[in-house]
Amino acid sequence: MVWRAGKILVAGWLALIAFAVTNSASAQIVAIGASNVAGRGVSSSDAWPAQLEGMLAAKGRHVHVTNAGINGDTNAGMLSRLDSAVPDGTKIVLLDRLGGGWNGRRLGQGSQTAELVAIEKRLRSRHITVIPMWWGPALRGYLQPDHIHFTPEGHRLVATHMLAPVLRALR
Numbered sequence: 001m002v003w004r005a006g007k008i009l010v011a012g013w014l015a016l017i018a019f020a021v022t023n024s025a026s027a028q029i030v031a032i033g034a035s036n037v038a039g040r041g042v043s044s045s046d047a048w049p050a051q052l053e054g055m056l057a058a059k060g061r062h063v064h065v066t067n068a069g070i071n072g073d074t075n076a077g078m079l080s081r082l083d084s085a086v087p088d089g090t091k092i093v094l095l096d097r098l099g100g101g102w103n104g105r106r107l108g109q110g111s112q113t114a115e116l117v118a119i120e121k122r123l124r125s126r127h128i129t130v131i132p133m134w135w136g137p138a139l140r141g142y143l144q145p146d147h148i149h150f151t152p153e154g155h156r157l158v159a160t161h162m163l164a165p166v167l168r169a170l171r
Helices: 002-023 048-058 075-080 099-106 113-125 137-142 152-170
Strands: 029-033 065-069 092-095 129-132
Touching: 029 048, 048 065, 048 152, 075 113, 092 113, 092 152, 113 129, 129 152, 137 152
Parallel strands: 029 065, 029 092, 092 129
Antiparallel strands: none
């Protein structure tokens, strides 16, 4: 009888460990934004969220970075799809604070600053760490011929700059 109870206890612990390991890499990080998150004009493996996931794995952090970027998205669009794009269990959101606002202005929807504030407020109310997507003047040298979208090297530059703050947030 004791042997059987011990076997059940061990099986329970193994199931719990398997559950934890299986869920440790599921949608822990979500990158949300417009075309420079989605990776317009480059392969999905060249987009910065995928490159960041690879960099994290190289550092021993086996987490999944979900790419929730949509070409042409606006801050209003991101806000409307926020709950479906950022599932329960997400620890960190990497937020494109510029692309969606630029697209909104381009479409005559104004600056959409209120939507951006609402996105961040909703994520923080869910106890999700928000890290703004890195943008810097150096990216001007890594644009595709349309002068808007990053080359694979530009995506690598973004991922490289995002690595340190993401590693800090994962601690």
